[in-house]
Amino acid sequence: MNVLITGAAGFVGGALARRLQAAASLGGRPLQRLILTDLGFGDSPAPGGITQHLAGDLTDAAWLDAALTAALGTEPIDVIFHLASVPGGMAEADPTLARRVNLDATQWLLARGQQQVEAGGRAPVFVFASSIAVFGALPAEVNDDTALRPLLTYGAHKVVGEVLVDDFSRRGWVDGRSLRLPGVLARPPQRTGQLSAFLSDMIREVAAGRSVICPMSPEATTWASSITNVVDNLLHAAVVDTTGWGQSCAITLPAVRYSMSELVDALVAQHGPAARGLVSHAPQPHIEALFGRFPPLSTPRALAAGFQSDASLAALVTSALN
Template identity: 65%
Template sequence: MHVLITGAAGFLGRALAQRLMPGRPLGRRAVGQLTLMDLAFERAAGAGVCQRAIDMGDATALRAALAERPPIDLLFHLASVPGGTAEQHYELARRVNLDATQTLLEQGRQQVVRGGAAPVFVFASSIAVFGTMPAKVDDDTPARPQLSYGAHKLVGEVLVNDFSRRGWVDGRSVRIPGVLARPPERTGQLSAFLSDLIRELAAGRPFTCPTSPQATTWASSLPCVVEQLLHAARFDPALIGGERVLTLPTLRFAMAELAQAVGRVHGTPVDDLVRWAPDARIEALFGRFPPLRTARAQAAGFRGDADLEALVRGALAPPEPPGQGA
């Protein structure tokens, strides 16, 4: 099986790639070749892995790189220009978030036109599609994005559905919440403070949180989201009526509850370390998340972190060793 991951040098992409090294099982098949795409890579690839340093916003270069590879069996499209950066750099975000998604989907269409099989296309969407949320969110809540990033993800979902309807890809779009804990380097994500809170308090360092203690959000640990992406590649949408857009199960919690969970797991005096300094914009974007029901995804076999302590442990867990299976 040939697997392609875009955004493979990113926080989530690196963790997913570790689980999909050649020879690993995924469902009833094994990974034979793994192609990784991103702007740059820090280290050389192992046997059976092809790294392609490429600007996903360069449609000509992307089409050429895809033409060089064997037919794709499974594609994880993780590459994106996220929230804050997308707001500041409209043209870059459009090229990466919209045009590259279209180019990748067209690759599936061309593969089918040539007589090949439609690739499984796992699209990393985002809870940013919801924008300002009602008193509760469930599978029937309409998407009303308030940032370009969320609008781009919603367009991607529509395209994945349409290409799937035509039989050109076997698509599934998964709306991913905050993923913790991201590395300290900045990538333009306005929600980075959540990862900083866990990292700093776990290390016993003081932290100023840009929300109130009672602000509520949704988030999952990195290992949890990797497992959800792998499940997205394996499950059959026909089992849930052919639905191809799913909001992933995640935890809802107050910021003070997250801080206390860090203290319990890591044994640090968080009450003495954390200072609350609400920022109106951050609180509006990330501190007013309502109760969430993800019945459709749960019926399809998706699972979230068991509790906040499990999230905190997973958030700072070392990468899984290569010997573990997918």
């Protein structure tokens, strides 16, 4: 089995790559190649054995085609985890770069699946990392029928990506699954453009005994998952039977909904009473409008398909740093 991960040096991509390298299998099938692509590789698994590095720019279609051909020869790609993106704040600041990464690169990877099928091969499973940013302004409850009204360029690009995955899947060129990821915790301190990075900061900094400022009020509510839970769901997406999903390959993942005050309580329960004094609040209306008004979340399609959230907020806080 040949598996490709884009954005393999990112927080989620690196965790997924490490899990796959350690298991050396997916869905009970052994991995022949684990191909990692990114501009550089940082903490990603080192090359060797089943693991290959392809360092380059996904927005360069000629490089991408040549690199994959050199890595695979005439062998097919069995699974593509497409995680590479230009996220939230970075996409707002540089929409041209965001279009190239979030839209152009996605189309070229999907086209690779088309080429594989038209050459007589099987369609690759295409796991696309979408985002809850597709929803934008939120109603009183979010469920499987909630309309997509993105408020940010990043969310708009993810909507387009979902539509492309649906269309290529309809034509039989890929076997698509688009997962709408919530906030993923706890990201490392490097700034990569996520406007919601403060949610990770709260967990990580308090665990280290350092003070942190939350840009939302104690009553603000959000959704999130631990990195462990998200990797579990990505791996499940690659092997789940999508029969009965209907016309759309997109699915909203279950997540833990909590308020900032509940998060502080969970941190106190884990680290002791002193943790409460480490968190202060300085609400920023723009940030709270984007991340602090999340209503109840209902995801029956995802639950029926075997996807899961963290068991509780306490479990999320524990898993987020593991």
